Amino acid sequence: MLGTDLVEFLRRQNEEVIDWDLPEHDVTDVEKTINGIHQVGPDVVFHLAGRTDVDGCEDDVAGATSVNFQGTWAVALGVEELGCKLVYPSTDYVFDGRATKPYREADTANPLSVYGRTKLLGENAIKRSCNRHFIVRTSWLYGRHGRNFVDTIRQKSTGEQKLEVVSDQVGSPTYARDLCRPLWELARSKYFGVYHVTNSGQCSWFELATEVLRLTGSKCEVAPIDTAAAARRAPRPAYSVLENRNFKRRFGKELRPWQEALMSYIKGENEVQRRRDAPRTEAGS
Numbered sequence: 001m002l003g004t005d006l007v008e009f010l011r012r013q014n015e016e017v018i019d020w021d022l023p024e025h026d027v028t029d030v031e032k033t034i035n036g037i038h039q040v041g042p043d044v045v046f047h048l049a050g051r052t053d054v055d056g057c058e059d060d061v062a063g064a065t066s067v068n069f070q071g072t073w074a075v076a077l078g079v080e081e082l083g084c085k086l087v088y089p090s091t092d093y094v095f096d097g098r099a100t101k102p103y104r105e106a107d108t109a110n111p112l113s114v115y116g117r118t119k120l121l122g123e124n125a126i127k128r129s130c131n132r133h134f135i136v137r138t139s140w141l142y143g144r145h146g147r148n149f150v151d152t153i154r155q156k157s158t159g160e161q162k163l164e165v166v167s168d169q170v171g172s173p174t175y176a177r178d179l180c181r182p183l184w185e186l187a188r189s190k191y192f193g194v195y196h197v198t199n200s201g202q203c204s205w206f207e208l209a210t211e212v213l214r215l216t217g218s219k220c221e222v223a224p225i226d227t228a229a230a231a232r233r234a235p236r237p238a239y240s241v242l243e244n245r246n247f248k249r250r251f252g253k254e255l256r257p258w259q260e261a262l263m264s265y266i267k268g269e270n271e272v273q274r275r276r277d278a279p280r281t282e283a284g285s
Contacts, residue, residue: 001141001142001143001144001145001146001147001148001176002048002089002141002143002176002179002180003019003021003046003048003145004144004145004146005143005144005145005176005177005179005180006046006048006179006180006183006184007019009177009180009181009184010180010184013184015184018040018042020036020049026071027047027049027067027070027071027072027074027075028066028067028070028071028074029074030070030073030074030077033071033074033075033078034074034077034078034081035078036078037075037078037079037081037082037084038078038081038082041082042082042084043084043085044084044085044086044087044187045075045078045079045084045085045086045087046087046183046187047072047075047086047087047088047089048089049067049071050067050068050071050072050119050122051063051064051067051068051115051118052115053115054093054113054115054232054234054236055232055233055234057113057114057115057118057234058113058114058115058233058234059233061114064114064115064118065118065121067118068115068118068119068121068122069118069121069122069125071122072088072121072122072125072126073122073125073129076125076126076129076130076133077129077130079130079132079133080129080130080131080132083132084132085132085133085134085187085192086126086130086132086133086134087133087134087136087183087186087187088122088123088126088133088134088135088136089136089137089138089179089183090119090120090122090123090135090136090137090138091115091116091119091137091138091139092137092138092139092140092171092172092198092237092240092241092242093111093112093113093115093116093119093236093237093240094109094110094111094116094119094120094123094137095107095109095110095111095116095237095240096110096111096112096237097112097169097236097237097238097239097240098237098238098239099239100239101241101243102202102241102242102243103196103240103241103242103243104196104243104245105137105193105194105195105196105245105246106194109123112234112235112236112237113234113235113236114234115234116237123135123194131192132192133192133193134183134186134187134191134192134193134195135193135194135195136179136182136183136186136194136195136196136197137194137195137196137197137242138174138179138196138197138198138242139171139172139173139174139198139240139241139242140171140172140173140174140198140208141174141176141179142173142174142175142176142265143175143176143177143265144176144177144265145176149173149205149208149209150173150208150212150262150265150266153165153208153209153212153213154212154216154218154266156220157212157213157216157218157220158218158220160220161220161221162220162221162222162223163209163220163221163222163223164222164223164224164225164229164230165205165206165209165222165223165224165225166204166205166206166224166225166226166227166230167204167205167206167207167224167225167226168204168226168227168238169204169205169227169236169237169238169239169240170202170203170204170238170239170240170241171202171203171237171239171240171241172198172199172200172201172202172203172241172242172258173198173199173203173208173258173261173262174197174198174199174255174258174261175199175258175261175262175264175265177265178199178255178256178261179197179255182195182197182247182251182255183197185251186247189250191250193246194246195244195246195247196242196243196244196245196246196247197242197244197247197255198242198244198255198258199255199256199257199258199261200244200254200255200256200257200258201257201258201259202241202258203258204224206222206224208258208262209222210222211259211262212262212266215262215263215266215267216266
């Protein structure tokens with residue numbers, strides 16, 4: 001999901017992009033991954049490969065570890081040997097959700113799920129193996145190119161009269177297209193380290209679903225339930241809002257509110273977004 005949007009965005013900035021994907025490139029093949037990075041010789045590697053099925057990771061610990069840890073370690077080794085930069089999107093699920101205020105980058109991670117633990121292992125592998133890195137934690141991602149909560153609610157609302165949605169988990173929904181520019185800006189900088197980057201504001205899954213139905217004009221009813229009633233395989237943090245502290249300090253800005261981003265996604269304002277992303281040409285050049 002994020003990878004497709006990011007490739008499109010980078011090419012609109014006139015960047016040369018070489019995109020890797022399965023089956024030709026499998027990051028869990030350590031030797032092939034390292035050799036491949038050397039052969040390409042990039043300035044920046046955006047490492048977006050990952051096992052992101054939170055419940056599925058609980059049932060396949062070995063598979064999740066292989067991709068999210070071993071694959072990330074392989075990429076980090078190749079990047080460090082070549083001396084280029086590494087951008088690694090991570091997740092709010094590295095936190096346990098017991099906080100009462102937004103998590104800062106330096107707060108102690110304590111993941112509850114296999115997914116969260118393996119993503120944290122990936123973060124630590126990068127910190128140990130690669131000096132020129134940007135670890136970018138984001139949350140509740142949705143977009144045009146993959147399964148996500150927003151599309152699930154839209155689809156279910158067309159065939160059902162009532163939906164039940166968890167109301168005791170709070171986070172920051174983030175539009176994948178809005179994340180692309182910050183990733184690019186970080187990659188062009190030398191401000192290495194850990195960042196939290198999400199759309200502004202916070203809500204529960206129930207509040208997000210309610211806003212989706214309002215924006216789509218659906219007559220489907222949505223009812224709040226608690227996490228226990230949802231009976232999901234993997235435990236989720238109850239509160240995983242991320243304070244975008246480091247990005248604001250470095251770049252002096254933040255992403256737009258989640259409500260505005262969601263409206264843009266649902267209303268399909270793609271042309272507006274393309275104009276916003278397009279490279280700016282100086283007068284007379």
